[in-house]
Amino acid sequence: MAKAHAEWEARQKERAEKLARGEAVGPEEPDPTAEPEVGCLGLLKFVLYTLIFVVLAGKFLTGSYLWEMEVPDIRQWIPTDQKLFSEQALLSYDGSVEGRPVYLAIDGDVYDVTAGKATYGPGGSYHMMAGKDAARAYATGCFAQHQTYDIRGLDENELRGLNHWKKFYAESKKYPKVGRVSHPPIDPMSPIPVHCDAKKAKKQSEGQKAVKKAAAAAAAKREEDAHSEL
Structure with a gap:
């Protein structure tokens, strides 16, 4: 060669x-x-x-190698050590324990909001949301009264509001998801939390009365039909 x-x-x-x-x-x-x-x-x-x-x-x-394009947060797709919290365990992440991260939950999903500790930590404007799943409060705006995951009876606008906040946290680069919180089942016969707005509370009460009345009428009809078959 x-x-x-x-x-x-x-x-x-x-x-x-x-x-x-x-x-x-x-x-x-x-x-x-x-x-x-x-x-x-x-x-x-x-x-x-x-x-x-x-x-x-x-x-x-x-000035950007990526032409200033926004890069998706790959943390959303990388499997992590997601935890399952009890309500009591989640409560210990409300920011009151020094050195411990601040968590909050919304409709079962738990997020680390330590990066916003000034907002969610002690003294912050949304500290009441930390360490718990206050999904109903996100929907109704009743932050003091609706510190609960019970979302029964929400109207369409309130459900849209809840979904907005769920999407906000799910897509946030600042607040990564760290797990889920386990809730005890809600008794369907228990009263729905009363709305903080008087007009909505009245409308809610009337609606619940109508539902109970219809349920009672249906039960009576079933009992009557059962007797007629004897």
């Missing part, structure tokens, strides 16, 4: 001399010992060079 390359170099030198004298020469001969570039390899090199150019151009023009 070395001999072939040396012979090719000699022919190249002879060709160059002829060109210098103005003599006619044939097409340039490729090096017979050179490894031919594989098509896929050439394509990969082109893509790599293009990518490097785009990244450097972004840094030069915008």
